[in-house]
Amino acid sequence: MSDIDNVFRHKAERRATQDGVFSADEVGLANRNHGALLETLKLDITPTGAHYLLTHFDVPLLEADSHILRFHGAFSKPYSLDMAQIRALPPVTMPVTLECAGNGRTQMSPRSFSMPWTYEAVGTSEWTGTPLRPLIERAGPLPEAIEVSFTAADFGFDKGHAHAFGRSLTLQQLADLDVLLVYEMNGQPLLPQHGAPLRLIVPGWYGMASVKWLTDVEALTSPYQGFQQVGTYRFRQTPDEPGHPVTTIRVKSLMVPPGVPDWVSRKRFVTPGVVPVQGRAWSGAGVPVERVEVGIDDYWHDADLGAQVGPYAWRAWRFDWQATAGAHVLRCRATDANGAVQPLDPVWDLAGFANNVVHRVEVFVGDYPEL
Numbered sequence: 091m092s093d094i095d096n097v098f099r100h101k102a103e104r105r106a107t108q109d110g111v112f113s114a115d116e117v118g119l120a121n122r123n124h125g126a127l128l129e130t131l132k133l134d135i136t137p138t139g140a141h142y143l144l145t146h147f148d149v150p151l152l153e154a155d156s157h158i159l160r161f162h163g164a165f166s167k168p169y170s171l172d173m174a175q176i177r178a179l180p181p182v183t184m185p186v187t188l189e190c191a192g193n194g195r196t197q198m199s200p201r202s203f204s205m206p207w208t209y210e211a212v213g214t215s216e217w218t219g220t221p222l223r224p225l226i227e228r229a230g231p232l233p234e235a236i237e238v239s240f241t242a243a244d245f246g247f248d249k250g251h252a253h254a255f256g257r258s259l260t261l262q263q264l265a266d267l268d269v270l271l272v273y274e275m276n277g278q279p280l281l282p283q284h285g286a287p288l289r290l291i292v293p294g295w296y297g298m299a300s301v302k303w304l305t306d307v308e309a310l311t312s313p314y315q316g317f318q319q320v321g322t323y324r325f326r327q328t329p330d331e332p333g334h335p336v337t338t339i340r341v342k343s344l345m346v347p348p349g350v351p352d353w354v355s356r357k358r359f360v361t362p363g364v365v366p367v368q369g370r371a372w373s374g375a376g377v378p379v380e381r382v383e384v385g386i387d388d389y390w391h392d393a394d395l396g397a398q399v400g401p402y403a404w405r406a407w408r409f410d411w412q413a414t415a416g417a418h419v420l421r422c423r424a425t426d427a428n429g430a431v432q433p434l435d436p437v438w439d440l441a442g443f444a445n446n447v448v449h450r451v452e453v454f455v456g457d458y459p460e461l
């Protein structure tokens with residue numbers, strides 16, 4: 091067996107979970123895939139450079155001028171579009187909150203051996219593109235078509251499986267969702283790392299559905315078997331069960347950590363008095379957030395809610411805290427219009443998916459002369 095085979099064998103047999111210190115592999119993933127700076131939660135729209143990143147393989151550096159999107163497979167009228175033709179289609183700009191399904195993974199114990207997110211894999215952008223639905227209708231799915239797969243230009247190995255990143259949606263999901271074919275983020279052409287020149291945005295779903303570097307749209311007559319659809323992004327308690335697919339975003343909120351931080355621990359320092367505590371809250375599937383509570387130690391207080399920027403975007407909230415001297419734990423907890431509420435402790439999943447546990451920040455209140 092060659093050394094190359096050994097590398098993939100090692101990866102195929104990697105441990106599913108671990109506890110304790112972070113491995114060099116996890117640190118390497120964290121260096122490639124950064125999260126949002128929590129202070130940008132003051133803004134409705136995350137500055138493009140502060141939007142989190144999740145790229146499994148290498149970022150393909152594609153030329154917009156020669157990029158082609160192909161509609162093929164079980165369609166009656168397969169066709170292709172270049173970027174000029176896509177930009178000439180009716181444009182839509184929509185604020186959408188995107189969150190990685192692995193956000194919060196490190197708060198589970200044992201944790202999944204993967205990208206070690208804590209709280210920060212979320213952001214909201216103004217995405218500009220064109221609705222996908224009319225383009226699927228134009229291709230004319232054959233009566234036997236049941237799903238459409240979306241394949242990207244990035245390729246690599248995961249657990250020994252070689253594949254281009256790809257995902258699928260059923261024709262019913264495509265009819266129900268407001269999927270966009272996107273070429274601009276916050277009024278600028280997509281950056282290479284966010285999917286240039288063309289990506290999907292699937293509003294209300296966790297980020298894995300929003301395929302970057304999109305090249306192929308294929309109608310299928312049997313369920314898609316791509317690794318990113320069947321090999322991962324499934325809720326599981328054990329590695330052997332098929333599990334059920336990760337889809338819509340769970341209700342969640344985050345706060346801008348108040349005061350000033352300690353460089354390494356990120357614990358916070360404020361002086362006594364009124365301390366504004368603010369943040370953003372969101373849910374999936376277009377379900378609005380109805381309530382945000384702020385926990386000061388063991389007491390919960392209702393926060394004031396700001397405007398909902400769009401059906402798929404997060405909502406601002408704010409609470410004025412009368413800070414008293416001592417060490418305090420601040421938390422925030424959102425409830426959506428379906429009555430779903432964030433749990434106080436993580437709900438364990440093998441791969442660490444969809445952890446919407448309450449955000450917890452430690453704050454020291456004192457008469458710090460420097461503040």
Ligand SMILES: Nc1nc2c(c(=O)[nH]1)N[C@H]1C(S)=C(S)[C@@H](COP(=O)(O)O)O[C@H]1N2
Binds near residue numbers: 142243244283284
């Ligand atoms: N082609 C491709 N699309 C992809 C991914 C990827 O690795 N390759 N990662 C997905 C995941 S898991 C997430 S959370 C989002 C992240 O989008 P962003 O990097 O623009 O924030 O892209 C999704 N689309």
Ligand SMILES: [Mo]
Binds near residue numbers: 189190192
């Ligand atoms: Mo993700």
